[in-house]
């Protein structure tokens with residue numbers, strides 16, 4: 278389902294010198310598989326997700342999703358790929374503040390060629406337990422509720438792959454578990470592959486496959502070296 | 505959810521700023537609408553004035569425009585006069601005999617068909633030079649109101665709101681009957697039966713007063729929105745009998761004076777032809793080719809000139825009114841442009857806060873073009889929305905002031921009148937665009953919106969998604 282080969286990615290430092298972040302020889306996720314990436318701060322987890330999503334471009338290598346190499350796509354092609362095949366939950370500030378919870382979910386379907394389905398948006402908000410908060414703007418939702426709306430939005434376009442970047446970083450433990458359960462159940466129901474980044478050991482422990490980033494990325498240093 | 509909805513949400517999110525910028529655009533467009541409508545009003549009243557019912561004006565050689573201003577608008581410095589015999593050139597012997605039936609053969613001479621009579625279907629003499637208060641006095645013949653057709657479709661001419669047309673002569677008032685326009689009647693309070701005493705040469709209070717020859721008001725014209733509303737029409741025969749209105753002819757001042765000193769109005773004799781002059785002759789020609797023939801022949805001679813008033817009016821319009829309209833329009837369009845800039849500032853200021861929103865939409869699959877489009881749509885919604893409000897406001901204003909405007913100018917205007925009659929005017933002008941300028945407002949606003957929206961839209965276009973997501 279997801280196959281990364283020979284990805285190299287470096288940022289440019291303020292002094293102009295390259296700052297290599299990713300060197301991934303091979304990384305694979307099967308269809309409907311759920312896995313977790315862990316790793317210390319700054320080792321390149323977000324960068325890796327953004328490369329998979331086509332938000333950042335790799336310097337070389339390939340990222341295949343269902344056989345389609347997004348590194349070969351034009352920018353517009355990658356936009357379309359995200360709109361149709363991908364769900365993405367960020368760590369914070371997922372939602373557009375001027376839009377209600379319902380509208381934020383609708384945004385998840387706006388940029389696809391398929392027509393937006395109001396019933397699906399309503400169904401997803403019910404699924405995340407927010408049917409009574411549909412017309413609330415984000416500022417009148419708790420952080421946990423906002424993240425649940427973000428999950429609903431990430432699922433709106435029936436993605437093949439869901440990327441979740443520390444989705445519970447700012448949420449209390451009770452809510453954290455609820456959100457994790459929600460993500461896992463939804464992915465299972467709709468046969469979506471899940472790649473999730475987390476710092477929380479209790480979350481990582483629930484997954485069969487947990488990969489420290491240093492196992493994937495040659496440039497990431499093991500957590501114990503820093504500690 | 506459509507891009508329109510997203511754009512609208514973004515606008516409502518910046519509620520106050522959006523409302524203010526849209527409002528400033530409303531004001532700009534309201535002013536544009538007002539300028540266009542006022543110009544239309546002026547154009548319309550010019551048009552109304554140019555359905556004169558005659559197609560040529562003959563007058564003494566001199567300024568064409570001045571002749572038109574004098575005879576059509578009753579404005580400007582008086583012009584030179586023509587001998588009465590020139591007027592006769594436009595009449596058949598029969599017509600002359602009918603008009604001069606009270607005159608002794610020795611005073612009128614032998615009557616012959618006029619040189620231009622066959623080309624003329626109607627010729628009306630006009631004598632200018634006197635005033636009643638601030639209003640021009642026009643000495644003419646009853647056929648001005650009897651025979652002129654203003655509206656060919658309905659075959660209607662001048663209407664009287666009170667009384668009747670004056671007559672050349674009758675028992676009661678002799679040669680001294682008069683008719684006034686509606687504004688004259690309103691302003692002076694003149695009523696049927698009142699006396700009108702003209703002053704000579706100017707509207708100055710101290711000018712010579714012709715109190716020897718008061719005219720009796722017998723009719724008040726209906727308001728027409730034309731200069732006729734501001735004029736006093738007196739019988740030309742009576743006009744000639746006023747002191748100083750007889751052209752001195754060598755050797756016979758005595759005779760004229762003694763003949764007319766009798767005192768009793770009804771008994772006074774008409775002025776002999778040799779002592780008569782006319783200021784202008786209004787001519788309705790008999791065939792489509794006649795105007796050119798008459799114009800060429802008259803203008804070749806050295807006595808008189810013939811002008812086509814419609815041409816002169818349009819020339820005047822082009823020279824005076826159009827430039828004023830252009831200046832006002834440019835000013836108001838600048839106002840719209842400034843409002844456009846305020847939209848630009850309002851959207852542009854919000855762009856830094858919106859970087860993150862844009863990045864999120866991009867992450868959800870929105871293309872660069874889509875986020876750019878959203879910002880442009882915001883700009884279009886603000887300027888077109890605000891502009892439409894201003895446009896409606898402008899027309900509401902016209903609707904509200906319509907009755908007042910109609911009372912003052914005779915031009916009817918209401919809510920649904922779209923820049924009245926610049927259309928009608930354009931129809932007469934070569935290469936005139938046939939659509940009302942008002943219909944250019946909307947495309948103009950959209951263009952303006954795109955121009956001012958471009959900078960923030962481009963900022964949206966350039967937003968670096970990864971960066972914006974990481975820095976929130």
Ligand SMILES: Nc1ncnc2c1ncn2[C@@H]1O[C@H](COP(=O)(O)OP(=O)(O)OP(=O)(O)O)[C@@H](O)[C@H]1O
Nearest residue numbers: 288289290296298317318319320321322323324325
């Ligand atoms: N635009 C950029 N330009 C230069 N360096 C960058 C840029 N973005 C990220 N980096 C650097 O790349 C490294 C990896 O960043 P990344 O955000 O992927 O880390 P992370 O593993 O997600 O960390 P965290 O767990 O704190 O979210 C960091 O050292 C960061 O400073």
Ligand SMILES: [Mg+2]
Nearest residue numbers: 322323324442
């Ligand atoms: Mg990160």
